[in-house]
Amino acid sequence: MTSAPRTGRATAATIRVDGVTKTYGRVTAVDDVSFAVDAGETVGLFGPNGAGKTTLLRMLAGLVRPTAGTICLGGSALTPDDHTVYRTIGVVTHESMLYDDLTARENLRFHAALHDIDDAARRCESVLETVNLAGRASRRPAEFSHGLRKRLSLARALLHRPDVLLLDEPYTGLDQRSVADLAAVLDTFGDRTVVLTTHDLDRGFDRCDRALVVDRGRLETDVDLDGSSATAFESAYHAAIGVDDGAEGR
Numbered sequence: 001m002t003s004a005p006r007t008g009r010a011t012a013a014t015i016r017v018d019g020v021t022k023t024y025g026r027v028t029a030v031d032d033v034s035f036a037v038d039a040g041e042t043v044g045l046f047g048p049n050g051a052g053k054t055t056l057l058r059m060l061a062g063l064v065r066p067t068a069g070t071i072c073l074g075g076s077a078l079t080p081d082d083h084t085v086y087r088t089i090g091v092v093t094h095e096s097m098l099y100d101d102l103t104a105r106e107n108l109r110f111h112a113a114l115h116d117i118d119d120a121a122r123r124c125e126s127v128l129e130t131v132n133l134a135g136r137a138s139r140r141p142a143e144f145s146h147g148l149r150k151r152l153s154l155a156r157a158l159l160h161r162p163d164v165l166l167l168d169e170p171y172t173g174l175d176q177r178s179v180a181d182l183a184a185v186l187d188t189f190g191d192r193t194v195v196l197t198t199h200d201l202d203r204g205f206d207r208c209d210r211a212l213v214v215d216r217g218r219l220e221t222d223v224d225l226d227g228s229s230a231t232a233f234e235s236a237y238h239a240a241i242g243v244d245d246g247a248e249g250r
C-alpha cells in the first residue's frame, strides 16, 4: 500500500518538487522534501498541526519562496519574476483574497480582467453557477458566511481555467451541504490536477488518489489511496506520524 515517492515515473509530471526546504529563522517548516504529481492526479497533503502542509502548498502557489530546492510546474521552474506559470494554477488559501467592497460578481470580473480572460462576462456567470452563487452575485463577500466566501474563492480560483488547483484546508468550516457542493465542483474539474491540504482523513481519502503524509517538515510516506482501504490509510497515517491509531485528532 505504501509506495515510494513517484519522482522516477516515466510520465511528464505536472508538479515536481526537488529538495525543497523552507526555514523561518530557526524553524524549519519544510525539510528537504521531494515529490512529483502527475497530470490529472488529486494529491492530499496530510499531517498534524505545524507539519508544514500549508507552507508546502504556499510554495507550490508561488506565495512563499523556498529557502532551498526547486519547484517546477508543467516543466517550468517557479521563479519570482516569471508570472506566466502562475496563470496555470488556481489557489484557495485561508486568506480569501477577495475584495470586500466589491460584489461577488465584481470580484470575479476584476480577476477576469487581471487574467485577460476571453468572454469574461459570460465566464463569470458560468463560474458563479458552478459554485451555486448566481443568486448572490450582487452581494458583497463581507456579507457572506465563511462557507459562502470559500465558494466565491473557489469561483475565483477556477475562473481562468487553471490546469492545477491548490486548496488549503478546503473542508474546514464547511457544513455537510457545502462539502457535497465542493465535491460536485471538484468533479467538474475533471481530469485536471489538484493538490489539497487537510486534517480530514475520511474526506481526504474519498477525494484523493494519493496521500503525502508530512510531519515536522519531512515527507514521511507516500500512500497510493486507490489501492488502499480507509482503515489501512488511517493506520498508515498514524504510523507515519508516530502515534497509535486514533491518538491524533481529525
Ligand SMILES: Nc1ncnc2c1ncn2[C@@H]1O[C@H](COP(=O)(O)OP(=O)(O)OP(=O)(O)O)[C@@H](O)[C@H]1O
Binding pocket: 024, 027, 028, 029, 030, 047, 048, 049, 050, 051, 052, 053, 054, 055, 056
Ligand atoms: N510565516 C511564518 N513565520 C514563522 N514561522 C512559520 C511561518 N509559517 C509557518 N511557520 C512555522 O512553520 C511550521 C509549519 O507551519 P505550517 O502552517 O506549514 O503547518 P501546517 O501543517 O499547515 O499546520 P496546520 O495544520 O496547523 O495548519 C510551524 O512550526 C509554523 O509555526
